[in-house]
Amino acid sequence: MSGGFNVDVRQEGSVWILSTHGYLNNIGGEAVSERFQKLHTEGNSIFLIDLADTRIVNSIGVSILLEILEKTMETKGKLAFANCAPIIEKTFQIMGLTQYATVYPSTEDALKALDI
Amino acid sequence: MAHVPEREVKLTIPMLQNMELAASKTAEAVAEVMDLGEEKTAEVSMALIEACINSFEHSKSPDRQVYITFFLKDDRLEIVLRDLGTGFDPNEVEEPSLDRKLSHGARKRGWGLKLMESMMDSVNIESGKNGTSITMIKYKNKTVEKSVSVEVEE
Numbered sequence: 001m002s003g004g005f006n007v008d009v010r011q012e013g014s015v016w017i018l019s020t021h022g023y024l025n026n027i028g029g030e031a032v033s034e035r036f037q038k039l040h041t042e043g044n045s046i047f048l049i050d051l052a053d054t055r056i057v058n059s060i061g062v063s064i065l066l067e068i069l070e071k072t073m074e075t076k077g078k079l080a081f082a083n084c085a086p087i088i089e090k091t092f093q094i095m096g097l098t099q100y101a102t103v104y105p106s107t108e109d110a111l112k113a114l115d116i
Numbered sequence: 117m118a119h120v121p122e123r124e125v126k127l128t129i130p131m132l133q134n135m136e137l138a139a140s141k142t143a144e145a146v147a148e149v150m151d152l153g154e155e156k157t158a159e160v161s162m163a164l165i166e167a168c169i170n171s172f173e174h175s176k177s178p179d180r181q182v183y184i185t186f187f188l189k190d191d192r193l194e195i196v197l198r199d200l201g202t203g204f205d206p207n208e209v210e211e212p213s214l215d216r217k218l219s220h221g222a223r224k225r226g227w228g229l230k231l232m233e234s235m236m237d238s239v240n241i242e243s244g245k246n247g248t249s250i251t252m253i254k255y256k257n258k259t260v261e262k263s264v265s266v267e268v269e270e
Contacts (some may be wrong), residue, residue: 087158096214
């Protein structure tokens with residue numbers, strides 16, 4: 001896997017879906033954070049991070065997701081994840097992230113649960 | 117009697133952005149040879165990525181290299197990762213807690229050791245002023261009690 005990373009953003013109802021592509025390290029995390037910050041500043045509050053095309057993360061990248069989680073919680077919003085590789089879901093569990101953000105098997109499941 | 121070398125793979129990586137992926141790829145190849153299975157392979161790979169980036173970020177190693185040896189044993193994969201940095205005292209590394217980290221302004225980093233210990237069956241850290249050596253073990257089949265040990269050279 002190369003170090004290249006990008007994020008696609010789309011809206012489904014009130015949910016903003018950020019789809020990641022590549023290794024979620026410090027650079028990947030910052031790329032997600034940048035897209036999130038813009039949407040959050042505009043007043044959006046429900047976010048789904050789709051990790052279908054991210055097979056590897058590291059703790060620096062996930063730490064940046066924690067900043068996103070904190071900002072979402074501060075504004076009483078919601079953050080969820082979908083399509084996580086088993087090792088990524090395990091990483092989230094070890095860090096306790098799954099206590100605060102639900103991991104859904106697919107974006108469709110997530111959108112249903114987020115009331116869309 | 118002829119010496120039969122242990123099956124081992126040596127890898128040296130420079131402390132550069134994303135070079136931990138070279139270690140991870142090697143771990144995957146080694147794990148495949150050992151038939152470790154997908155789940156254990158992913159855990160080894162993740163633990164190794166964390167060990168590498170800890171070394172990259174904190175070792176202050178003058179040669180900016182990480183030396184990794186994979187020992188392919190009958191019942192387990194042992195990985196020894198070494199740097200020539202200034203060392204650290206793992207006992208002084210605070211156990212991360214997400215509740216604390218989610219308080220406004222709190223530092224979100226500091227998960228590397230916890231992830232390594234959670235992903236592997238055994239983690240031993242020896243650290244001193246001449247560097248740090250981390251030995252991580254993943255057993256092939258056995259479900260063993262996890263062990264973590266720390267040796268700090270005075």
